[in-house]
Every structure is written in structure tokens, then in C-alpha cells.
Amino acid sequence: MARSPRTRRKTVAPKRRRxxxxxxxxxxASTPWPTIEEFLAAEYGEITLGVIHHSPxxxxxxxxxxxxxxxxxxxxxxETLHQLLDRLNRALGPALExxxxxxxxxxx
Numbered sequence: 001m002a003r004s005p006r007t008r009r010k011t012v013a014p015k016r017r018r019x020x021x022x023x024x025x026x027x028x029a030s031t032p033w034p035t036i037e038e039f040l041a042a043e044y045g046e047i048t049l050g051v052i053h054h055s056p057x058x059x060x061x062x063x064x065x066x067x068x069x070x071x072x073x074x075x076x077x078x079e080t081l082h083q084l085l086d087r088l089n090r091a092l093g094p095a096l097e098x099x100x101x102x103x104x105x106x107x108x
Contacts, residue, residue, distance in 0.1 A: 032082075033089040039063065039096065045070070047088070049081075057105060061088045063095070070095040072105040 031037050045065035052060055059075035061084050071091045075084045094100040
């Protein structure tokens with residue numbers, strides 16, 4: 001006896017309707033420090049946060065372009081890290097645009 005070929009019905013899922021896509025928001029700075037972020041993204045130089053041991057200065061934030069120290073800040077007593085980064089962000093713009101440098105390390 002020969003078997004008759006079976007035909008299977010293909011099951012097809014109903015097509016999903018595409019919803020209109022919402023406009024993508026413009027991409028802004030991912031931090032509250034856009035000047036610092038732009039400086040690092042453009043690979044202008046580097047920013048160093050750290051402690052200077054054996055010195056009354058202690059905590060510092062330094063931005064340099066590989067050749068020059070653009071901004072050198074000393075963390076004030078009671079100042080939070082966010083406040084120090086806010087000051088660095090504010091000082092970095094004029095340093096890059098108008099060559100107005102801030103050096104709190106060597107003036108003490």
C-alpha cells in the first residue's frame with residue numbers, strides 16, 4: 001500500500017504593524033561637565049585627579065594638553081569632588097578658547 005503524501009499547512013504568524021518611530025532625542029553630554037567631556041572626547045589631552053603626597057595641597061585636578069598645563073586646581077577644604085569637577089569644567093573652557101590658564105598649585 002502506498003501512502004499518500006501529506007501536505008502540511010504552514011502556520012504564519014500575523015504580521016505586526018509597525019508603530020511610527022518616535023524622533024530620537026538629541027544626544028547631549030552624558031555628564032554634568034560638558035566641557036570636560038568634549039575635551040576628553042576630542043583627545044586634546046588628559047585630566048588627572050589625584051593626591052599629591054607629602055604636600056599640604058593634597059587633592060588636585062589637572063588638565064593638560066600634552067605640552068602645557070591648562071588648569072591645575074587644588075581641592076578646597078570641605079569641597080566635594082563634584083564641586084571640584086564643576087570648577088574644572090568652568091576653568092577648562094577659557095583655557096582652551098582664550099589661553100587663560102589657571103594654576104592653583106604653583107601659586108601657593
